[in-house]
Each structure stands twice: as C-alpha cells, then as structure tokens.
Amino acid sequence: MNTRTANQKPARTLGNPAYSNILRRNHSVLVAMSVFVCLLLTTSWISPYPLSYFDLSFLASGGATTALASMGQTLVILSGGFDLSAGAVVSLVNAVLASFMDPSDFEASVILWTSVGVGVGMIVGAFNGFFIAFLRLQPIVVTLATMFIIQGGTLLVLDKPGGFVSPSLGNIYMGDAIDGVLPASVVLIGVLLLLWLWLANTRFGLALYAIGSDPEAAKATGMRTTLVTFFTYVLAGGLYGLAGVFVSAQTGSGDPLVGNSLLLPTFAAVVIGGTRLGGGKGGLIGTVFGAYILIIVINILLSLNVSAYYSTITESAVLIIAVLAGTFSKNSILTNRIKDFGRRHLARQKKMLVSQLEQIDRRLSFVSSEQVTASSKPGFIKKHGETLRYALPAYGCLLIVVIVTEFVLGGVFTGFRYWDALFVLSSFLAILALGQGSVILTGGLDLSVPWVIGLSGILVADIVQGADLALIYAVPLVLITAAGIGLINGLGVVALGLSPIVVTLAMNGIIQGAALIYSDGTPSGFAAPALRWLMTGKALGITPVIFLLSIFGMFGVLLLSRTAFGRRIYAVGNSEEAARLSGVKTNKVLIGVYILSALCAALVGILLTGFSGQASLGMGDDYMLPSIAVVVVGGALITGGRGHYLGMLGGALLLTAMQTLLAGTTLPFAFRSVFFGLVILAAVIALREKRSE
Secondary structure (H helix, E strand, C coil), X not given: CCCCCCCCCCCCCCCCHHHHHHHHHCHHHHHHHHHHHXXXXXXXXXXXCCCCHHHHHHHHHHCHHHHHHHHHHHHHHHCCCCCCCHHHHHHHHHHHHHHHCCCCCCCCCHHHHHHHHHHHHHHHHHHHHHHHHHCCCCHHHHHHHHHXXXXXXXXXXXXXXXXXXXHHHHHHHCCEEECCCEEHHHHHHHHHHHHHHHHHCCHHHHHHHHHHHCHHHHHHCCCCHHHHHHHHHHHHXXXXXXXXXXXXXXXXXXXXXXXXXXXXXXXXXXXXXXXXCCCCCCCHHHHHHHHHHHHHHHHHHHHCCCCHHHHHHXXXXXXXXXXXXXXXXXXXXHHHHHHHHHHHHHHHHCCXXXXXXXXXXXCCCCCCHHHCCHHHCCCHHHXXXXXXXXXXXXXXXXXXXXXXXXXXXXXXXXXXXXHHHHHHHHHHHHHHHHHHHHHHHCCCCCCCHXXXXXXXXXXXXXXXXXXXXXXXXHHHHHHHHHHHHHHHHHHHHHCCCCCHHHHHHHHHHHHHHHHHHHHCCCCCCCCCHHHHHHHHCCECCECCHHHHHHHHHHHXXXXXXXXXXXXXXXXXXXXHHHHHHCCCCHHHHHHHHHHHHHHHHHHHHHHHHHHHCCCCCCCCHHHHHHHHHHHHHCCCCCCCCCCCHHHHHHHHHHHHHHHHHHHCCCCCCCHHHHHHHHHHHHHHHHHHHHHCC
C-alpha cells in the first residue's frame, strides 16, 4: 500500500488536485490572457515595424478607460445586476472636470481632482444602490433611468465640447511610472487589481459572490445582502468616475457625449473576461484582459484598412460569441435546444408527435353561456377593475398636465390645434408602446429599438428619393428587414438562451454599424410627398396620421386583449414555465413579440422620416427610454405579466403632453432627459407600492 506520512507534502505537479482546482477556477482568465497574447503577436506580425515601447504604452493608455469602466461593470454583474449608467457617469465626470478646473492653473492637484471624479461617480452609484438595494427595484430599470438623468445633467453642466482639463492630469496618468519602462496606466490598473484580490477574499467579497449565485440563500445564511448590494454599486460608481478622470486626462477637454459609446464595450469586456452574466462567477482580472482584447481587435481591423464603421459590429459579434462560449455546456439552453430538436425529429419519424396521434376531445363540459344568469355575470367595474386601476392614473395625470398647460401656455380648450399636435407627436410613442410593451409583458426588454428606427428611416428615404410610387415597394422592404431583425432577436433569446438585454444591445450595435456602412456616414434621399402629407398635411382639418393612430390603437387593444396571441403574452409574462406546461408554445410567443417590436420601430422610423422630410443618423436615440417609460407609466409591470395597451396609450399622451409643457417654458432642452428618468423611477416606485398591497 502506498502511504504518506504526516510530514510529507504532495508533489507539486500539474496532475495534483490543488493545481487542477486552480486551473479550473481561473480557466476563463487564462483563456483571456492567451487570446490577449495571441492578438498582440498578431499585431506585431501584420505591422511593418516591430512593436516598440511607445506602441505598448499607447495601447495601455488607450484601453485604460474601457478597462476601468468595465471593472466597475464587473462588480455589478457579479452581484447579479446590470448597470446601463456606466458611460453616462464617465461623461458626467469629464464634463465636471472640464467645467470647473481653472484654465489658468496648469499645476492643478491631481489627487484633488481625481477624488472629485471618483466622488461624483460614487454619488451616482449610491443613487443606483439605494433604489436597487433598499427599494428592491429592477437594476435594469433603475440604471436606465439614471443614465438618462445623468445625460441630461451632463448637458446642463457642459452643453457642447470644450472646457479645460489641467495638463497635470495628463502628465501623471498618460506618462510613465518608470520612464521608458512602465506606463502609469498599467500601474493604476495593477494597483486596482491588487485591491480587488484583497477585497475578493474579505467577507464583503465572499458575500458579493454569494449574492450573485443565490441572493435568497445568501440572505438566509445571515449575510447583509442589502448593504453589500448598495456598496457594490457605490464602488462601481467610483470606478466609472476614475474612468472619467482618465479620459479627461487623455483629451484635455470636455465632451458631454464622450462616454456614450462605452456601454457595449464594457459588457463585451466583462463577458470576454469570463464573468458570468447573472452573477456569482468571474472577476476583474479577466475583465481587464477582455477590455484590451477588444481594443487590439479594433486596432487590427483599422490596420487592415477596415472601415471604422465596423467597430460596433465587431464589438457586438465578440459580445455574442463570448456569451455563447461562456455559457455553452452540456446543460446549457443551446445544448438542450439541440437535444430537443433531435428528439423531436426522431419522434416525427416514428409518428409519435402529439400532432400526429389520433385527436380525441377530452375536454370537460362546462355550463353553457345560455345557462349563466344575468345576475351571475360580473359587472364592468369588477371585470375590468385591475385594468382601470393601473391604466386610469395615466389619464388622470394627463388631465392635470393639460389644465396646467392651459394656465401656462393657453390655447388648449380654445381650438383643436393643441390636440392635433399632441396626437401627432404622441403617435411615435403610441406605436412603440405596442412593440416594446409586448416585449415587457413577457418579462423582456428591447434595446435595439433606437437603431431599428434609424436604419428604417435611412432605408426608406434612400429608396424612395422623393417618389410616391417607390413607397409601394420601399415600405414592405423596410418592414421585412425589420421583421428579420426581430426574428434574430427572438431566436437569440429562445434558441441560444441569451439574456434579452445582451441580445438586443448587441443587435443595436450591429444595426448601427450596418446603417453607417449603408449610408457611408451620411444618409441621402428624402421623404416622398405622400409620406410628408401623412405627417404634416390636413384632411378634414385633421393631420392624416391621427386617423392611422386611431386604427392602430384599436388594433393594439384587440391584439393584446382579444386574441390568443395576446393572452399567451400575458401567460408567458406571469410564468413562462407554467405557460409551457399548459400547452402554450412559449418560444413562438417570444419570437413573435420581438418581431412585433421591430415592426413597430420600423413603422416609427418611416413616419419620422415623413415628419422631418429626411432621415438622420441617431434619429431613434431619443426613443429608447421613452418607449419604456410610456409602458411603465401606463401601468405595466416591468417584470412582465401585467399591463394594458389602453394604459400605454395614456402613458404616450401623458409624456407627450409633459414634453409640450416643458417646451413652452424656459427650462433647457437637456432637462427633458432628467425629466424622463425621474418620471420612470416615480412610476416604477408607485407600481411597486400598489403591487405590495
């Protein structure tokens, strides 16, 4: 028998279980490091000159902003959340530093202004953490609302590129820690990673992983889950703030939109680095390598003379591939879908599918409608009580806003002009509400709406070139394209088992790149006269689109409340598993709602082109939060299963009426983003309180 005495130590070989456990735990990080090294070697191979210290230093500083922001995003995702406000915090810190640093002070305190930037980020993180940890609101909704609040606030601080950032920041962060040997950006990130290694082994770090794995179990074991979640968002905000300080040192000036492009790369870097979406697994070391992998990939494409328009497509593709690679296993949804397909194909060959068997009506007989007495039928209030409860507040608030508008601006009740404009402007949100609302009713979210709108507008304007006859084939072509986008979104959620947020965010980036490539960065063409007449003309003294809106509204109400498809949407939103067990083809329902959402967004893109006369890049950017806000304000539950299209219509009218009122005041335009964010937070809190009664 082979025995070992107490004083003998196990041999340190790769076959040792201890080493195997280390390799298994750090597999994702090692893969990310290997890919990073391979890409770095590829860069050296395709470059006509050998990589120099300058090249490596430039790479280190160029990817530091994304790496820092991604590190903050990793903390949030480890806790089981999502943070859509990361890029907005970076922009805010950049604007604050550029606006308040003294232009005559070329030796400003680096420690002081770094502390200011980190402090601003932590305040925003505390704001997010309060609503998520203490009020238990959905992270995606809170951080989306915060994103728009901060974007509006940033524009109030700095409404256009400019300002001054002291060169002292650049000298420190963009310089060398050891001249010609070690860039300062590497030292900064290295120090943060050392702090992370310490934090991950503290009680806080262990609780962070436990909450991400199973929050209820973590709470049951006595962990202070609320405080840990709160401080996770505070720490993440501090890292976003540090990223804002670093980008300020890079640029030497301010730009209120500098962080807008960071949302997709931060998610991609987190996933590439091996952190699991949903929480409980991963870390900051892999994320840093993930961020630099993205930067190197983009640099390689640029060195191969590939258009920069492909950057968002590349980032989106890398995100999807990384998510699939990270979740693929013998028990993953994709694997199970493949197995189910094989079993179904085998059953079809053996003629054993339920649809292939003899159909016998085994339904129980119920009392016929003729036998139900009039007294036993529920009254209108009882039958529609819940719908009225959540839909009527939007109309009540609309009435208040209309009365206030009459006192402030006048002309509300003295003619139809105000109402005509209100209905025309609300038509865009009303149409989006049906698509986005259907997705939300199933418990999902469609973040691809902005660029589906943009691409649709660009396509229709370019195809018609002002010709009415071209609308006959241009509109169907655009709608078919949109349906294809929705189909891909739905298949990504259903077949690949990916999060709706990840799928639609990646799709939004892909569509953005496609629109830039198609238009070469400058959309051409203009709307057909018939389309212009629909949006700005008159028929019987009324803008024609109002008639279209009326028909669409009736269609939306009937679709969600009177059709089998609508009832199945609610069933999936309440419990997808229960709906599936009851015979609902949940996969088809989910694919259907994403197709519907894309079609609604495409229709809005077509109408917006007719309203403005031409298409423009980013024409749909202003509709992402409002498309969600009208659904929530209209009484729908953000987690799905509850809501009515009549309430969503009321939400569209309410938000448009508020916009009209704000436009008539002296408040800056940037305040609208702040307003939308506050409205959606208030609505979610109010609905949460009603739900808990």
